[in-house]
Amino acid sequence: MTHTFPENFLWGASISAHQTEGAYQTDGKGLSVQDTRPRDNHEIADFTVAVDHYHHYKEDIRLLAEMGIKIFRFSIAWTRIFPAGRGEINQKGLQHYSDVIEELLKYGIQPYITLNHFDLPQALEDEGGWSVRSTVDAFKRYAETLFEAYGDRVTHWLTINEPNIMLLVDKKILGKEIPLQEKYQQFHHLMIAEKYAFKRCHELIEGGQIGPVPNISLVYPATSKPMDNQAALYFNSVRNWAYLDFSCFGRYNAVFKDYLNRNGITIEFAAEDQELMEHNFPDFVAMNFYTTVTVEKPTEKDGMANGISDQQSEDIMEWGFYKGFTNPYLKKNEFNWTIDPDGLKTTLQTLYDRYHLPIIITENGLGAKDELTDDGKIHDSYRINYLNQHIDQCLQAVEAGVDLIGYSPWSAIDLISVHEGISKRYGFIYVDRTEQNEKELTRYKKDSFYWYQTLIETNQLPS
Numbered sequence: 290m291t292h293t294f295p296e297n298f299l300w301g302a303s304i305s306a307h308q309t310e311g312a313y314q315t316d317g318k319g320l321s322v323q324d325t326r327p328r329d330n331h332e333i334a335d336f337t338v339a340v341d342h343y344h345h346y347k348e349d350i351r352l353l354a355e356m357g358i359k360i361f362r363f364s365i366a367w368t369r370i371f372p373a374g375r376g377e378i379n380q381k382g383l384q385h386y387s388d389v390i391e392e393l394l395k396y397g398i399q400p401y402i403t404l405n406h407f408d409l410p411q412a413l414e415d416e417g418g419w420s421v422r423s424t425v426d427a428f429k430r431y432a433e434t435l436f437e438a439y440g441d442r443v444t445h446w447l448t449i450n451e452p453n454i455m456l457l458v459d460k461k462i463l464g465k466e467i468p469l470q471e472k473y474q475q476f477h478h479l480m481i482a483e484k485y486a487f488k489r490c491h492e493l494i495e496g497g498q499i500g501p502v503p504n505i506s507l508v509y510p511a512t513s514k515p516m517d518n519q520a521a522l523y524f525n526s527v528r529n530w531a532y533l534d535f536s537c538f539g540r541y542n543a544v545f546k547d548y549l550n551r552n553g554i555t556i557e558f559a560a561e562d563q564e565l566m567e568h569n570f571p572d573f574v575a576m577n578f579y580t581t582v583t584v585e586k587p588t589e590k591d592g593m594a595n596g597i598s599d600q601q602s603e604d605i606m607e608w609g610f611y612k613g614f615t616n617p618y619l620k621k622n623e624f625n626w627t628i629d630p631d632g633l634k635t636t637l638q639t640l641y642d643r644y645h646l647p648i649i650i651t652e653n654g655l656g657a658k659d660e661l662t663d664d665g666k667i668h669d670s671y672r673i674n675y676l677n678q679h680i681d682q683c684l685q686a687v688e689a690g691v692d693l694i695g696y697s698p699w700s701a702i703d704l705i706s707v708h709e710g711i712s713k714r715y716g717f718i719y720v721d722r723t724e725q726n727e728k729e730l731t732r733y734k735k736d737s738f739y740w741y742q743t744l745i746e747t748n749q750l751p752s
């Protein structure tokens with residue numbers, strides 16, 4: 290059997306603004322919750338300089354063009370456009386992304402822009418963040434501003450990065466724990482904000498296409514015990530389907546509603562919500578995938594302390610519903626995340642069967658401690674191996690009938706990991722800096738860069 294991908298398959302690479310740009314107060318940028326986030330570990334790099342993609346974007350895009358990517362997924366920093374989240378537009382910020390878009394188009398690379406990737410303006414957070422309705426209005430204005438400014442050149446958009454993981458792993462990503470009632474009111478506001486983005490993108494951009502971008506990975510039951518299967522049903526719903534059912538079907542699903550009821554959570558709707566939910570839908574689903582999760586039903590001996598400490602580890606507990614379980618059949622990476630390429634195919638098939646929309650993978654990759662050799666090389670065969678296994682499963686999913694249109698791994702270039710600073714690297718391009726020493730930020734091509742370049746050129750996995 291041939292291992293060739295469909296013609297026009299969208300090979301890409303992804304980044305986010307706050308993890309790469311740095312220049313956190315340059316050209317009028319306001320502070321975001323990522324700039325102010327308290328860190329439990331001050332030994333790791335913050336986002337103030339990151340890899341200074343803000344000033345290096347031309348060099349970075351030139352390298353990515355050399356690698357051969359067809360699409361580039363990046364996010365816009367809301368605080369560059371509206372430093373305080375709303376109000377006057379910061380023209381310098383608007384111009385910056387216009388320049389980035391031009392640079393991409395110069396090389397024939399199509400931009401896929403995420404409206405917001407974890408970096409809510411701090412000024413909005415001070416007013417209550419996603420807990421208050423006014424943030425939805427501010428987001429709507431922000432999204433409209435981008436569609437109006439760039440819609441003549443950018444047709445493909447992603448809404449809000451991983452609202453599911455942002456809410457579930459609030460402490461790690463946002464630096465604070467959100468009480469359950471508030472968390473699911475935030476869920477509603479995030480999803481309504483997304484619905485506005487669908488609506489306005491379709492109204493303002495001719496041929497505009499937009500999709501949600503959650504982190505989706507199947508949840509397995511730890512055993513064939515019926516109650517473990519029930520635990521998996523609930524976590525699948527809370528982690529995955531609640532978000533996508535809202536985006537793609539315009540409703541709260543029944544398992545999720547039961548989860549909310551049993552937790553005594555009531556969600557407040559505004560007058561326009563029902564109409565908005567039921568009439569605005571995505572054109573495709575973008576999904577981020579790193580691993581699968583396994584859960585069992587908690588018992589009395591597990592205690593009742595709820596919480597999730599890391600998005601992909603098994604440290605998950607919600608009394609009465611589910612508890613993380615170490616899957617004995619899967620290996621782990623050096624940061625304790627399980628590796629499950631087969632699970633990617635099953636996740637893709639499940640997702641496609643549920644929504645029947647084209648799918649694009651907008652994150653997948655291996656975080657590792659890379660080493661720069663004296664002669665300027667990075668021999669990241671472990672990353673090549675990870676990508677190879679996952680891309681192989683993508684191909685198998687395509688052959689099994691899934692409408693997978695593209696693959697844009699994490700990450701185009703080394704960036705500051707949400708959890709582990711710069712020590713956990715994902716990029717095809719190495720950036721020479723350490724946690725505390727920014728050095729010259731020199732870029733080097735890793736072995737995976739050349740491997741991915743060949744893959745894109747031939748449109749097939751090396752045999």
Ligand code: BG6
Pocket residue numbers: 305308450451454504577600652656699705706707708709713
């Ligand atoms: C995804 C996020 O959930 O996971 C990225 O969208 C993040 O922003 C990625 O970098 C990997 O997580 P981490 O903690 O290894 O950076």
